[in-house]
Amino acid sequence: MGKLVEGVWHDVWYDTKATRGRFERSESQFRHWITPTGEAGPSGQAGFRAEAGRYHLYVSLACPWAHRTLILRRLKGLEERISVSVVHPVMREHGWTFATDFEGATGDDLYGLDFLYQLYLKADARYSGRVTVPVLWDKQRQTIVSNESADIIRMLNGAFDGLGAKPGDYYPPALRQDIDELNTWVYDQINNGVYKAGFATGQDAYDEAVTTLFEGLERLERRLSDRRYLLGDRLTEADIRLWTTLVRFDAVYHTHFKCDRRKIAEYPTLYGYLRDLYQTDGIAATTDLQHIRHHYFRSHPTINPHGVVSTGPQQDWTRPHDRASLSQENQV
Numbered sequence: 001m002g003k004l005v006e007g008v009w010h011d012v013w014y015d016t017k018a019t020r021g022r023f024e025r026s027e028s029q030f031r032h033w034i035t036p037t038g039e040a041g042p043s044g045q046a047g048f049r050a051e052a053g054r055y056h057l058y059v060s061l062a063c064p065w066a067h068r069t070l071i072l073r074r075l076k077g078l079e080e081r082i083s084v085s086v087v088h089p090v091m092r093e094h095g096w097t098f099a100t101d102f103e104g105a106t107g108d109d110l111y112g113l114d115f116l117y118q119l120y121l122k123a124d125a126r127y128s129g130r131v132t133v134p135v136l137w138d139k140q141r142q143t144i145v146s147n148e149s150a151d152i153i154r155m156l157n158g159a160f161d162g163l164g165a166k167p168g169d170y171y172p173p174a175l176r177q178d179i180d181e182l183n184t185w186v187y188d189q190i191n192n193g194v195y196k197a198g199f200a201t202g203q204d205a206y207d208e209a210v211t212t213l214f215e216g217l218e219r220l221e222r223r224l225s226d227r228r229y230l231l232g233d234r235l236t237e238a239d240i241r242l243w244t245t246l247v248r249f250d251a252v253y254h255t256h257f258k259c260d261r262r263k264i265a266e267y268p269t270l271y272g273y274l275r276d277l278y279q280t281d282g283i284a285a286t287t288d289l290q291h292i293r294h295h296y297f298r299s300h301p302t303i304n305p306h307g308v309v310s311t312g313p314q315q316d317w318t319r320p321h322d323r324a325s326l327s328q329e330n331q332v
């Protein structure tokens with residue numbers, strides 16, 4: 001774990017002293033957009049036109065934010081158009097590495113680099129900030145388009161439709177306002193909530209985070225009891241963003257991040273929803289519990305000093321879920 005300061009790597013843990021034990025996630029800094037024509041998107045510069053073979057995703061299979069991008073790439077059928085490199089799951093003194101001694105860790109397919117921070121330096125030799133996944137890389141301009149998963153999934157959703165992406169709009173105009181509202185609290189209470197609990201270095205900060213997290217889960221349990229997806233009959237990005245946290249919950253957050261009031265398997269609705277999405281359109285193939293478990297248990301020595309990976313619950317996500325009966329179209 002570390003960060004770059006004016007182009008120099010420093011091995012430092014998150015500083016929670018200034019925030020009274022609270023973990024605060026820093027903002028992503030590369031915020032350009034791929035668009036169908038290459039015109040500028042909502043932020044950043046123009047010049048990133050959607051083209052097959054031009055862009056590359058750097059991901060960790062462990063990371064819930066990177067996982068969102070792999071799911072959208074899959075749902076939109078972009079595997080042939082956007083290539084992927086997978087970092088090693090264990091992130092220690094050099095940050096994310098391209099070591100390949102773990103099944104599924106590919107190394108850096110483009111440049112043969114050793115560490116992800118070297119890729120950030122290729123984009124900006126004086127970069128200061130955290131070195132995170134996912135990274136959407138432009139092979140043509142040799143720079144980072146975006147390191148913000150929330151933006152990357154929207155690009156994958158819409159920018160490649162003219163290049164033969166699979167149909168399906170996971171951020172449809174009519175639902176955008178509702179999706180944005182949901183995303184805001186789901187991010188704060190759930191996606192980032194587990195990290196706020198896990199990385200808290202004070203009792204008050206932990207208590208606050210874990211209380212808010214479980215209030216959020218209760219609220220979702222109620223919401224999903226009478227509709228198949230968060231926004232009704234239609235799978236949207238809001239589901240994908242929630243799901244990458246739910247699928248890691250019992251395997252790591254429950255123990256490693258002390259989110260142990262309840263397991264997702266103890267919420268009948270949320271657990272059915274978890275299995276429903278797992279069984280949807282190849283999403284299972286983007287999910288790698290070995291990377292997930294080895295990353296968390298072995299990358300945070302302040303939480304788990306010996307890096308022992310726990311055995312984990314034995315759950316079968318291929319079991320039936322019966323969520324389809326909640327769809328309006330199946331209720332007439």
Ligand SMILES: N[C@@H](CCC(=O)N[C@@H](CS)C(=O)NCC(=O)O)C(=O)O
Nearest residue numbers: 063064065130131132133147148149
């Ligand atoms: N806001 C970013 C967050 C990405 C992020 O924090 N990724 C984590 C992995 S799960 C990371 O790379 N952390 C490295 C670090 O903080 O040094 C996004 O959604 O893309």
